[in-house]
Amino acid sequence: MNERKIVARRSNYHFEGFSETEAEELIKLWEEGHFQEAQKKWDLFNWDSCPTCGAFIVSNRRITGCIVCNHSFIG
Numbered sequence: 001m002n003e004r005k006i007v008a009r010r011s012n013y014h015f016e017g018f019s020e021t022e023a024e025e026l027i028k029l030w031e032e033g034h035f036q037e038a039q040k041k042w043d044l045f046n047w048d049s050c051p052t053c054g055a056f057i058v059s060n061r062r063i064t065g066c067i068v069c070n071h072s073f074i075g
């Protein structure tokens with residue numbers, strides 16, 4: 001099964017489901033302005049920004065909550 005991968009950014013990056021190497025590569029792509037490339041590579045299509053903390057969140061699954069402040073997007 002494909003694991004859930006999620007990345008969020010506010011002041012720092014927050015990762016779930018990424019190895020350290022993948023996370024480093026993702027940071028590099030994002031900071032160099034190649035975020036679309038990163039989205040393609042890890043199938044990150046679902047994104048939103050957290051209404052509570054404003055973190056920018058990207059995932060390869062439906063986003064159910066913020067991994068920065070733990071705000072739930074359900075219900």
Ligand SMILES: [Zn+2]
Binds near residue numbers: 050051068069070
């Ligand atoms: Zn949040």
